[in-house]
Amino acid sequence: MDDDYVIVPLPDGVIRKGFSCGIQLIDNFVKNNAAKQHKKGQVRVHAAVHVASNRLIGFVSLCLKTYEPDLSEESKELFERVQAVPTVYIAMIGVTQEFQKKGIGGDLLWYAFEKSVEIANIAGTYALTLNANDDSLCEYYQNLDFIRMSEDDETRIMYIPISKIREAIAQAGSEQPSTANSEVANSTVA
Template sequence: MGGRFGPVHKLTAADEAGDFDCGRQELNLFLQRYALVNQRANSAQTYVSCVDDAVVGYYSLCVGSVGFDEAPHRVQKGLARHRVPVMLLARLGVDQRFQRLGLGRALLKDAILRTLQAADIAGIRALLAHAKDEHARQWYLSWDFEPSPTDPFHLFLLIKDMRAAGR
């Protein structure tokens, strides 16, 4: 991940998140209060990058499914009209002091690699991100995510596209 950030690892109680501030209170609050609780309950797994012991970036993954009609045409193609299995990139945040340094890109790449590993074990058609605002939506679109026909802020990246891109 480069010399300035630590390697991405699963969140532990030793990781300090109290000063984390990505500029979005709901993302800060999730990391500080709920990420470890959700991880212990097996409802979401959170991965972090730290400088010293302080979290400077994180993302959370959980599995889910979406209705067939909520998925873009390329995600639907070749599937029966049932719910579509996805890996949900539930949250992704980078501390404001470390934004625009490539950490978000590194975290997304790590999430993609973990999603590809999971897709080799269980059925996952795509990685789904819920963009929090237009800036985040544009960022995911720059990674070739495709918008849902029912919500332009729900964005999909097909497993086959991740594999083809060597991500």
């Protein structure tokens, strides 16, 4: 099977039927809400589209979110006066089961890194944030330099400062880092 794919903003006509990453909440989002929320501007869904079949094989949805300034010591200093820390938020990320463990999740995360830096260059933002589904995902994302907001936080909200993403992009040059070869586990908002 030809595994070529492109990552693009969710196109009209992409085949979403049959998408199943194994997490019902994510699968339901793809089936029922991804296109609607994308069109309304609630999130921007970026799709990994299988070139040969025009099927959705993975996606990452991004939106903007603010947090209290106590996100980190640095964010306290930078944003205490305005009482809000601007972030890009990965609302959901998933890869259909047939295409898991092929690096697509890593590519989608790298794409989210690049888009976060683009947004930060235009409007300013402190971090890329996400909500890991479980403790194993927390550990996975910690290995990619994400920081858990609070160990007491049952929602498992994590962030990586834009400065760290910029460093990773600079270090990688035009090539993606080794995370592109590992599968980013499916994550979603709790």
